[in-house]
Each structure stands twice: as C-alpha cells, then as structure tokens.
Amino acid sequence: MAIGSLFVVSGPSGVGKDTLLQRVLSRLGQGALVRVTTATTRPKRPGDLDGVAYHFLSRDEFERRAAAGWFLEWARFGGELYGTPTGAVAEARAAGRHVLIQIDVQGADQVRALAPDAVLIFIAPPTMVAMRDRLLAPGADARNDLEQRLQRGAEEVAGAGRFDFVVINDVLEEATDELEAVLVLHGAAPAGPTPAQRRLAERCTAAARRQHLDALLADR
Ligand code: 5GP
Numbered sequence: 001m002a003i004g005s006l007f008v009v010s011g012p013s014g015v016g017k018d019t020l021l022q023r024v025l026s027r028l029g030q031g032a033l034v035r036v037t038t039a040t041t042r043p044k045r046p047g048d049l050d051g052v053a054y055h056f057l058s059r060d061e062f063e064r065r066a067a068a069g070w071f072l073e074w075a076r077f078g079g080e081l082y083g084t085p086t087g088a089v090a091e092a093r094a095a096g097r098h099v100l101i102q103i104d105v106q107g108a109d110q111v112r113a114l115a116p117d118a119v120l121i122f123i124a125p126p127t128m129v130a131m132r133d134r135l136l137a138p139g140a141d142a143r144n145d146l147e148q149r150l151q152r153g154a155e156e157v158a159g160a161g162r163f164d165f166v167v168i169n170d171v172l173e174e175a176t177d178e179l180e181a182v183l184v185l186h187g188a189a190p191a192g193p194t195p196a197q198r199r200l201a202e203r204c205t206a207a208a209r210r211q212h213l214d215a216l217l218a219d220r
Contacts, residue, residue, distance in 0.1 A: 004093040005186045006115055007033070007100040010108045011123030012153030014135035016169045017102060020123060023176045024183065025100075032188050033100045034092045039065070042080035055085070073103070073110035078148060082107065098188055105159035112162070119186045121179065122163040124212065126170035128154070128219040154220045157213070165201070166209035178204050 011017045025033060039055040041062050050056050057065070062081045066074055074083030084101050092099045103111070111118050125131035131153055135146055160166055165182045169175040181200035184193045193201065202208065 001096040004034075004096050004098040005188070006089065006093060006111070006118040007098065007183060007186070007188075008108045008111050008118050008120045009100060009102045009123065010105050010120070010156065010163070011169075012125065012131060012156045013149045014131050014153060015123050015125045016134065016172070016175075017123050020167075020169055020172065020175055020179060021100075021102065023172070024179045027176065027180055028183065028188055032098065033183070034097045035100050035102075036084065036088045036092065038082060038084050038101060038103060039071070040080055040082045042078075042082075054082075072114060073107045075104055075106040075110070077104050077106075078145060078152065084111070098183075098186075100183075105156045105162075109159070109162065119165070119182070120163040121165045121167060121182055122156075122160040122206075123175075123179075124157065124160055124166050124168050124209070124216065125153075126168055128157075128216055130170075157216050157220070160213050160216075161206055161210070163206050165204045166206050166213065167204055168209070168212060 009017065009021065037051060037055055039057050039062065041057055041059045044056055048054065059081065062083065065071065066083060070085060071083035072086040072089055074081060082103065084103060084107065089099050089101070108120050112120060132150060135149060167175050167178045167182065178200055181193060181197035182204055184197050185201040
C-alpha cells in the first residue's frame, strides 16, 4: 500500500486558516484526510476541547514527551510549546491515509527536514493591512496579545517562500478552490485532479506567488 501524503498547513493568525480548512475538508468529504491533533502547553480557550483542538499538556508532561522523542517536531510559539505527535502521523500514513497538520512555520521547516515528501502549504493574506483588519475586526477574539500576533504574522510571512504552495485567502471561494486543487493534486481525491485543478495548483506554487510574497514583505 502506498504511504499517505503529509500536508502541512501554516499561515499567520488572522488569515482565516480554520474557516478555509473546514470548507475544503467538507468539500472533500469525511475520511479524505486525517487531521492529526497536535499538543500544546497553552491554556484552553473557550470552546477548546481536549483531544480535538489540541492535546492540552502541562509543561512538565510536554517536556517529558519531547525528551522521549514523542514529537515529530515541536516549537515555541508565543511563550508556549506546540508539538506534532509522531505516532499518530506515522500510523495514519502507513495505513495509506493522507494526513493534515496545521502548525507554525518553524514546525513546517522541521517537518521539511524530517519528511522531505511533505507538501507544505502556506495560507497568505491578500495584504498585511487586511491581516491587521481581520485581527481587529469586531467579533475577532479579543486576546490581548494582538501586537505579538501581528509581529509573529509578519515573521511567518517571511518564511512563506520556503513552502511548496501559497494560497491567498482573499476571496474565500477562490481560496477554497486553490487549496482543494493543491490537496487533490497530491492524492486527496481518488479521481485525481481535473485539468482545471492542475492549472490552479500550478498558479499556487511559491515560485508563481513570488510577486505576492514580495509585496507582503515590503508592506510589513
Ligand atoms: P493557537 O495557540 O492560536 O491555537 O496556535 C498558535 C500557532 O501554533 C498556530 O500558528 C498553529 O498553527 C501553531 N501550532 C499548532 N500546533 C502546532 C504544532 O504541533 N507544532 C507547531 N510547530 N506549531 C503548532
């Protein structure tokens, strides 16, 4: 049996990754991809379910598992630790399932080094102003680390050129088509990509998105 693909999705806070992923996963249908739940030491936010949003671990427990080689990669983000469990990823892939993890750019770099066949997808904002506006929008969650998140968002954008694909989340429907095309190109639908999806994925390569990334970086 062929090993399943490993999709790594990253992007700054406020870029709409969750909405986009939910839409694409519901289009592809239950079972097309396994979303592996990662672990963190950060406190739960309202609505976060243990084992669903994350495996919530104490710092001691996280460090113990990190030392025992439990994580494929782990990184510090905003003073908290986040890590991807190796076992869940390896087991699903070995069973031929495609796996998707949503992690930060430092984690994506580590995955690239350990699993060179991983497909790295960066979700980029249309502009840095749009990203700031989304973080500030009424209804956006009012965490008080806004400045830090903006700063980290800019740092994440600086690493986007190292990804295989860059999806620009400007018009949600178009971004959904783009992300779906990239996932399908790498096996997420049994029928494989349509010619239109191939063309769309081609437009999302990091090389094809160079100008957009340069414009974002100039705007930081
Ligand atoms: P949040 O605390 O807002 O849920 O997530 C903060 C950041 O941590 C996001 O960029 C998210 O993608 C990233 N993240 C979540 N799980 C992991 C992980 O296992 N490893 C790494 N490196 N980053 C993660």
